[in-house]
Amino acid sequence: MTTPHSPIRVGIVGVGTWARHGHLRVLALLPQYRVQAVYSEHRDRAEAAAREYAIAHIADSLDALVHHPEVDLVVVLNTAPQHEHTVRAAIAAGKNVYCEWPLTTTTAASENLVHLANDAGVRHIVGLQRRHAPHNRYLQDLLQQGYVGKLRSVRLHVSTHYLQALRANALRWTAAEENFSSVIAIYAGHFLDMLFTATGWPVSVLGLMVSQFPQVTIVETGEVLDSSAPDQLVLSGLLEDGAVISIHIEGGKRNGSGVQLDITGDAGDLKITNRSAFGDVGDDYVIEGAHGDNLPLQILPVPDSYQRLPASGLPSAVLELAELYHVYAQDVAEGTQAAATFADAVRLHRLLDAVKG
The missing domain is CATH 3.30.360.10 (Dihydrodipicolinate Reductase; domain 2)
Known part of the structure; x- marks a missing residue:
């Protein structure tokens, strides 16, 4: 359980290129966070990340990651087709959840996740960092x-x-x-x-x-x-x-x-x-x-x-990501809702649907 002065404990799902290039470096930069657990279908990637960033726990399964008692925020970084299942698991476990954009592969699925997260009373953040x-x-x-x-x-x-x-x-x-x-x-x-x-x-x-x-x-x-x-x-x-x-x-x-x-x-x-x-x-x-x-x-x-x-000497695109994490940590500390949410993702899904016709 976090307090107003303790870091947000993070569990990472997926250790692909953007996780390594962006998220892990940002979370190491910001004192508001501590990565506690990591899970990847490719265990060697999880082990490499754990060694490099001193992550205490390598989860054996998605279920183990989302139910880990030392995880407050589940960060979903696998591919877009895997997002819906992963986010659902985090919500079912009662965990706050960050998901990369695209939230899911369809508007309907993303709309459903908004309802599930709101009904569960968990905070939800989508990786639309450039606005911040x-x-x-x-x-x-x-x-x-x-x-x-x-x-x-x-x-x-x-x-x-x-x-x-x-x-x-x-x-x-x-x-x-x-x-x-x-x-x-x-x-x-x-x-x-x-x-x-x-x-x-x-x-x-x-x-x-x-x-x-x-x-x-x-x-x-x-x-x-x-x-x-x-x-x-x-x-x-x-x-x-x-x-x-x-x-x-x-x-x-x-x-x-x-x-x-x-x-x-x-x-x-x-x-x-x-x-x-x-x-x-x-x-x-x-x-x-x-x-x-x-x-x-x-x-x-x-x-x-x-x-x-x-x-820091981080790339500009990575610093944009850090801005989103900064805003979310401020939201948690102050009870605000400034970080981009699943609802923002749905609005974007709908706009792209309108463009496609």
Whole structure:
């Protein structure tokens, strides 16, 4: 049992690439947490994580992990098709639960998890961390403070060289559309949530999803997999105040990928860029703006007051994840609900359903 001053005791389910690159490093950075137990279907991965991060317990099964008496928060990091079963087990055990986005592979299943978690009275968090990043909190404040005046248009382009026709074996599960793990499911989910947390959510959308990689080749083996998962998304629509939105998200871009966001108002403009959609060390968002008419854009540094994490050399994408964990720990300590929840995941599921038509 945690007290207001004791660390949140974590049990990890799944030790794949993102668990190792992101979660384990973040949890080691933040004093609000202590990883107590780990479970993986690949026991060697669990053993390696336990050695590197001094994790006291290696669970022999999912059931043992979720019922472990020294686990307060179950962190679900296996593949999207495995999320529903794992989250259900955590809820049934009465544990607070964090699940990576996508929450599940279908809207209906995600809706059901919201009801189950709420009925059980457990806290639930979904891995939509970009909304909590310093640049996005600053952007949201700039918009609310009227920097651009009344919004007129919002244009976002996100591209990544990942998830193209050649993929590592570790990403083979992204090829099947039913796994809801395409670049559109994952990246569109993260960036649409980031954007609309700042600007407000659309009241109407039209969209197009296209698959341009009908076959995926596994690099290590040469195996060829059929794929109908989308790798291009084009979305247009309206925000509540009448602003026009235009969004393009694409995977498999060979060169020059990254993030470009342009926001136009009746009193000014903002431009937000990043050379990477999944940032390494130094891949930070740059915010530029001009308040007035026909003026050059000037860099608007994110004020130091928006920085709230311990100093580290972690990549920028990993630090975004740390922001979500920071917010959740604050929620637990103060009884608030600021971290992204399963309900936020459902809203995103519904938006992508509307785009797909």
